[in-house]
Amino acid sequence: MRIFIALDIDDAIRERIERFMEGVRGFAPEARWVRPESLHVTLKFIGEKPADAVEQIKQALSSVHVQKIELNFRGYGFFPTAKAPRVFWVGIENGPQLAALAKAVDEATQILGIPLEEHPFSPHLTLARSAGGSGSPYWRKGDGPSQGPKQGFRLLQEKLAALPTPEFGTMTAREFFLYKSQLLRGGSRYTKIARFGVD
Numbered sequence: 001m002r003i004f005i006a007l008d009i010d011d012a013i014r015e016r017i018e019r020f021m022e023g024v025r026g027f028a029p030e031a032r033w034v035r036p037e038s039l040h041v042t043l044k045f046i047g048e049k050p051a052d053a054v055e056q057i058k059q060a061l062s063s064v065h066v067q068k069i070e071l072n073f074r075g076y077g078f079f080p081t082a083k084a085p086r087v088f089w090v091g092i093e094n095g096p097q098l099a100a101l102a103k104a105v106d107e108a109t110q111i112l113g114i115p116l117e118e119h120p121f122s123p124h125l126t127l128a129r130s131a132g133g134s135g136s137p138y139w140r141k142g143d144g145p146s147q148g149p150k151q152g153f154r155l156l157q158e159k160l161a162a163l164p165t166p167e168f169g170t171m172t173a174r175e176f177f178l179y180k181s182q183l184l185r186g187g188s189r190y191t192k193i194a195r196f197g198v199d
Contacts, residue, residue, distance in 0.1 A: 002048050002181040003193075005061065005105050006040040009125070010171040013073055014039055017090060017168050021127055027156040031088065031128040038190050039125050041071070041092065043102045043176060046114055053112070058178060058194045060108040065197075066101040069094060073125065073168035076160065078153060085153040089124040090168065098123055101176065128153075 018036035025033055049057065072093040078085035092098075102121040110116050130152050178194040 004045040030131040069097040069173040088128040092123040
């Protein structure tokens with residue numbers, strides 16, 4: 001089972017982002033756009049695990065307690081850089097609570113032999129990935145402004161530069177989830193398989 005840990009987002013924010021995506025999707029038609037119902041804030045990606053390991057992960061996560069988290073969704077950007085765009089995302093402004101939750105999740109799963117994250121936590125909502133490109137937000141060999149598939153975001157970048165910074169709203173997160181990811185034709189489907197409270 002392919003699993004990850006994430007926050008869900010409020011329906012009102014999801015709807016605003018969906019309208020935004022509808023307005024700009026035509027400027028990067030070859031990109032792989034995320035389905036709005038799949039939008040989430042990833043805390044930790046784990047990957048393939050057998051059912052018994054998933055149960056152990058649930059037990060480990062049940063001990064994680066963090067204060068409620070205020071999130072403000074605004075702006076956008078590109079990973080790994082704007083000059084070599086491979087992933088288009090919406091930004092998230094937040095206090096220290098979100099990073100604290102990601103750290104607590106990381107440490108809770110490390111006890112089970114799951115490696116700690118190598119990169120600093122960078123909260124975002126992925127909207128689109130370049131055609132044929134990796135979905136990783138981090139710099140990879142071959143990334144650069146001259147790479148063919150990366151040109152797919154150039155028109156989008158030009159159009160966005162002429163618009164005001166998009167604002168999608170603020171929400172309070174009081175829970176996080178363990179998700180199952182299924183790779184299907186037309187994109188991945190994410191299903192919540194466990195819920196964990198936030199103090």
